[in-house]
Amino acid sequence: DTAESRGGITVKSDDGRFEAKIGGRIHFDTYIPVDDDDVGDLTGQTNFRRTRLILDGKAYGWAYKFECDFTGTGTGCFREMWLGSTLGPVNFRIGQAKPYRGMEELTSSNEILFMERPFATASGIYSGNQYAQGVFLDSHGANWTWAVSGYSLRNEEAPPTEGVGAAARVTFAPVLNDETVLHLGLSASTDRPQGEQRDGSGNPTGISVRDASGRAFGRISGGTRIARTSDERTGLGGELAFRTGPFYAQGEYAKVDYKSDTAGDESVDAYYLQASWLLTGETKPYDVKKGVFKSPKPKAASGAWELKARYDVMEGETAPNDKISNWIVGMNWFVNPNVRFMLEYLSGKIEQTTDTETQILQLRSQFNF
Amino acid sequence: DTAESRGGITVKSDDGRFEAKIGGRIHFDTYIPVDDDDVGDLTGQTNFRRTRLILDGKAYGWAYKFECDFTGTGTGCFREMWLGSTLGPVNFRIGQAKPYRGMEELTSSNEILFMERPFATASGIYSGNQYAQGVFLDSHGANWTWAVSGYSLRNEEAPPTEGVGAAARVTFAPVLNDETVLHLGLSASTDRPQGEQRDGSGNPTGISVRDASGRAFGRISGGTRIARTSDERTGLGGELAFRTGPFYAQGEYAKVDYKSDTAGDESVDAYYLQASWLLTGETKPYDVKKGVFKSPKPKAASGAWELKARYDVMEGETAPNDKISNWIVGMNWFVNPNVRFMLEYLSGKIEQTTDTETQILQLRSQFNF
Amino acid sequence: DTAESRGGITVKSDDGRFEAKIGGRIHFDTYIPVDDDDVGDLTGQTNFRRTRLILDGKAYGWAYKFECDFTGTGTGCFREMWLGSTLGPVNFRIGQAKPYRGMEELTSSNEILFMERPFATASGIYSGNQYAQGVFLDSHGANWTWAVSGYSLRNEEAPPTEGVGAAARVTFAPVLNDETVLHLGLSASTDRPQGEQRDGSGNPTGISVRDASGRAFGRISGGTRIARTSDERTGLGGELAFRTGPFYAQGEYAKVDYKSDTAGDESVDAYYLQASWLLTGETKPYDVKKGVFKSPKPKAASGAWELKARYDVMEGETAPNDKISNWIVGMNWFVNPNVRFMLEYLSGKIEQTTDTETQILQLRSQFNF
Known part of the structure; x- marks a missing residue:
């Protein structure tokens, strides 16, 4: 058997039948409020956003x-936790993993373009539902993927709850060559809690979003939650992405309908558009197995430099018709395949009866191994 | 030095003096209530029963x-945690390990016949005392073992407490060949809390048992605890097990006497009988070092299949003379040496003033590496 | 690539550019009160003091x-957690590490002479500030080191707080040969909380010390805290250490000035002197990169034996002029490079309006890999 290190440890048996890998990631963030007049005194601080052992x-x-992510406590540390195998061309996994709900959600946190995912993911519209427990199936061809998951609404951190859900996604890349990629994707999900429902942030099918001005400043307080509970949630999402040489753009639109006997029905939209330019000439790789883009590998010893921008919106359709939006501009420096720094200037806005605006500057230092 | 993977990682120095191993286990359970009329609405759910890094x-x-078991929080994750060496034919360990209290207790959770251990273990009569901190000695010959432990009653998760205990076990296999094993065992323990005692589930020498219908549905509420606190607990246990070819049977009887100035004296019995038949013809290995049975290694590519049944009882001898019992039938599928699935149908009964019955169906998906 | 075990696992690429190492430590303590008349009934107990995965x-x-130290919960498990590189002769690290505040603080817990560090460290005068998040720079020559750190006062376990600090240290060894070492060191630090301050033990610039009679018996209750909060803390420390052959002595003096609008100003001194004699003739190695002493490697198969003693004091300079002191005598047995046992007799004293004295016997069993 052979052992190898590229920062972590990989051991493979000579016949390839056995393998074990130890890896991890450290994402260390610094937040500096630039304008916090509207939201009270924000706390400039440092924060370990992710410290995972894999x-x-x-x-x-x-x-x-x-x-396991050690920024979570006990079972709250669980991220992916499964056993699986293949049935012909289909991979299956049993345990905890991400339901198939959209391109950015399924991009590794080591490879996402910005420090936080946009609202059309579990960072917004699917809050509290990034991981689920059940069965996960996926397959792919030369330029397409499909994936289906059926799961319990159990949140490992919270007390047991009843209910089941399902999520599915298909992607297709009509153009796919070394220079250019055009990616299309569709996803749909339904979540149906049964028995007693939990409300608040633990609600498996409600929504509770992060502050428009970023993760650091916690979740929006009660009044700005767009919907709290639901008996049934149905989500639909569309993806469109394009890459040619050093240029890349990606957008998603997600619409979620909440039905609730007690809180009334509600419909929420989220959409974003993000783009980047690799100043040092690299091309962002496309992962045909998962239908997502990955981080570039730097060509030069001085690393790869990437300019980036995003506009991101989430909006309720019924009163109170809250709208949360932000734009971000920034720069990524890929020092080597293991180390990345991200610098971002974020301007966020919450439009309710009164508008609230904030600006912050944020920096991530990242090592993945 | 050489590195090897059989799912985990083992590195050994060429002279055999140094070695390190990284392993773990994932036990992922699904519970489906079949009849919960007597006990209110049980929650069908999924659950990570064990997620250990070793x-x-x-x-x-x-x-x-x-x-460390990540289903526990902080020091609650500790399972075995020790350093040790040998003194001639005797192994000793200093730190946290299992007191020597019976055959099924000392069988690895990867190898137990059913998803949960019976009442004659820390899943019942020794609840809250599966692990202890102290000194652990063991030795064995060709067909016998002995083991002695002396320990503090400290529960690492709970606030410090005073008191000490001791547990010892001897086993003997008068018949031991490739085909047939006859195993006899005896164990005894005494636990003496000092100073302030804790009550409730943290009580080092009280008892608080799981619901007759299985782990999933939590611990029995106050009224059904057989004894809450004690100043002194004395336990005695007998073991009888037999294997011939693909057939295996194992039974234990444990009697525990509680003395308490405040709660009165109490005596509790627990006993079970379990048996299995390996349909695919394997033979359950017997571990002569520990005096326990292990999981079979599948002969065929389609794995090993095992039919199994158990009847399990715990009963108080003084009023209220509660009796908790269940029977289980099920099937184990050993896919390969790392993967196992278990399917069980459990029917549980609590006999108090009013009887309570429940039936559930439960499934475990297990990967150990 | 090659894999190696000396108890843990190390994998190195053949070109030396890649490396990964898995290690850990288990420190298992036993505490036996000898005289606890003044402090009420102390609980004799066992305790996992450190269980780290690295x-x-x-x-x-x-x-x-x-x-990660699993005796802490969630992010409370974090110890060192950083990424870094070099700029010419300077090492830099970004993330969480120890601010440079004195010799004993910067000595590994595997190598400290006694079971607990003295008061002139984060075990006393810098309580709650052993680790900080920021940037850490260090460099060294043949017989000198310097190190500077700038950090946020964020305590990863506690809610976010504002404020920044800086700490620096220089060391010089005017005599440094195989037989004899004379070591001199100076350190200084300043910590300035901003915005809302936290009080109590979480206060980043207050102080809350361990009981004079050792870690095991928890922190001193409110009345004996020497200062609770401060708007600014300034620390100064001096180090003097000497080794010749099997003899070694080390002392530090630290003075910390607290300024607080609400609690008033306060000044606290801490100092200690510790010495040891290696009965088996080994010499304590001096780490020129860090400017600290390390544990000896045993020469004989029966290990190295070390006699040791310490006198340790912390004292407030304004009323109530509390003084906490203790002396310890003991023995270390270095069984091999991975295993160490420490036995200590500690006599502690708190001088307030009424004096309090305690004596305890304590034992550590340690495996580091």
């Missing part, structure tokens, strides 16, 4: 992943 | 084990 | 350290 391996045609 | 190794004739 | 590695000229 073991994965395979044996006798089966595989597992054991992923 | 490091162990040796250096210069000493060894350690570092085992 | 990953560190390097890739493409960058390095990381991922260190």
Whole structure:
């Protein structure tokens, strides 16, 4: 058997049937409020956004992943945690993983373009539902993927709850060559809690979003939650992405309908457009197995430099017709395949009866191994 | 030095003096209530029952084990956590490990026949005392073992408490060949809290049992606890097990006497009988070092299939003379040495003033590496 | 690439550019009160003082350290957690590490002479500030070191807080040969909370000390805290250490000035002197990169034996002029490079309006890998 290090540890048996890998990631953030007049005194601070230990391996045609984020407590540390195998061309996993709900959601946190994902993900419209427990199936061809998941609404951190959900996604890349990629995607999901529902941030099918001005400043307080509880949630999403040489753009639109006997029905839209230019000439790789873009590998010893911008919106359709939006401009420096720095200037806005605006400057230092 | 993977990682020095191993286990359960009329609406759900990371190794004739279960929080994650060495034919360990209290208790959770251990273990009569901190000695011959432990009643998760305990076990296999094993065992323990005692589930020498219908549905509420506190607990246990070819049967009887100035004296019995038949013809291995049975290694590519049944009882001898019992039938599928699925149908009964019955269906998906 | 075990696991690429290491430590303590008349009934107990898992590695000229102590909960487990590289002769690290505040503080917990550090460290005068988040720079020559850190006062376990601090240290060894070392050191730090301050033990610039009679018995209750909050803390420290052959002595003096609008100003002194004699003739190694002493490697198969003693004081200069002091005598047994046992007899005293004295016996069993 052979052992290898590229920062972590990989051991493979000579016949390729056995393998184990130890990796992890450290995402260390610094937040500096630039204008916090509207929201009270924000706390400039540092924060470990992710500190994950990841073991994965395979044996006798089966595989597992054991992923824990130490910024969470106890079972709250669980991220992916599953065993799985293949049935012909289909991979299946049993345990905890991400339901298939959209391109940016399924992009690794090591590879996302900005420090935080946009509202059309579990960072917004699917808040509290980034991971689920159940069965996950996926497959792919030369330029397409499909994936289906059926799961319990159990949130491992919270007390047991009943209810089930399902999410599916298909992607297709009509143009796919070394220079240019055109990516199309569709996803749909439904979540149906049963028995007693939980409300608040633990609600498996409600919504509670982060502050427009970023993760650092916590969740929006009660009044700005767009919907609290629901008996049934139905989500639909569309993806469109394009890359040619060093240029890349990606947008998603997600619409979620909430039905609730007690809180009334509600419909919420989220959409974003993000783009980047690799100043040092690299091309963002496209992962045909997952239908997402990845981080570029730097060509030069001085690393890869990427200019980036995003506009991001989430909006309720019924009164109170809250709208949360932000734009971000920034720069990524890929020092090497393991180290990345991100600098972002974010301007966020909440439009309610009174408008609230904030600006912050944020920096991520990242090592993944 | 050489590195090897069989799903985890093992590194050994060429002279055999140094070794380190990284392993773990994922036990992912699904519970489906079949009849919950008597106990209110049970929550069908999924649950990570165990997610352990295990490091162990040796250096210069000493060894350690570092085992953490991420379903527990902070120090609650500790399972085995010790350093040790040998004194002639005797192994000793200093730190946290299992007191020697019976066959099923000392069988690895990867190898137990059913999803949960019976009442004659820390899943019942020794609840809250599965692990203890102290000194652990064991030795074995060709067909016998002995083991002694002396420990503090400290529960690492709970505030410090005073008191000490001791537990010892001997086993003997008068018949032991490739086909047939006859195993006999005896164990005894005494636990003496000092100073302030804690009550409730944290009580080091009280008892608080799981619901007859399984782990998933939490602990029995106050009224059904058989004894709450004690100043002194004395336990005695007998073991009888038999294997011939693909057939295996194992039973234990445990009797525990509680003495309490405040709660009165109490005596509790627990006993079970479990048996299995390996349809695919394997034989359950017997671990002569520990005096327990292990999981079979599948002969065929389609894995090993095992039919199983258990009847399990715990009963108080003084009023209220509560009796908790259940029977389980099920099937184990050993896909390969790392992967196992277990399917069980459990029917549980609590006999108090009013009887309570429940039936559930439960499934475990397991990867150990 | 090659894999190696000396109890843990190290994998290095053949070109030396990549490396990953898995290690850890188990420190298991037993406390036996000898005289607790003045302080009420102390609880004799066992305790896991440290159970750490440590990953560190390097890739493409960058390095990381991922260190978690499972005796802490969630982010409270973080110890060193950083990424870094070098700029010419200077090492820099970004993330969480120890501010440079004195010799004993910067000595590894695997190598400290006694079970607990003296008061002139984060075990006393810098309580709650052992680790900080920011930027850490260090460099060294043949017989000198310097180190500077600038950091946020964020305590990862506690809610976000504002404020920044800086700490620097220089050391010089005018005599440094195989036989004899004379070490001199100076350190200074300033900590300035901004915005809302937290009080109590979480206060980043207050002080809350451990009981004179050792870690085991928890923190001193409110009345004996020497200062609770401060708007500004300034620390100054001096170090003097000497080794010749098997003899070693080390002392530090630290003075900290607290300024507080609400609680008034306060000045606190801490100092200690510790010495040891290696009965088996080893010499304590001096780490020129960090300017600290390390544990000896045993020469004989029966290990190294070390006699040791310390006198340790912390004292407020304004009323109530509390003085906390203790002396310890003990013995260390270095069984091999991975295993150490420490036995200590500690006599502690708190001088307030009424004096309080305690004596305890304590034992550590340690495996580091």
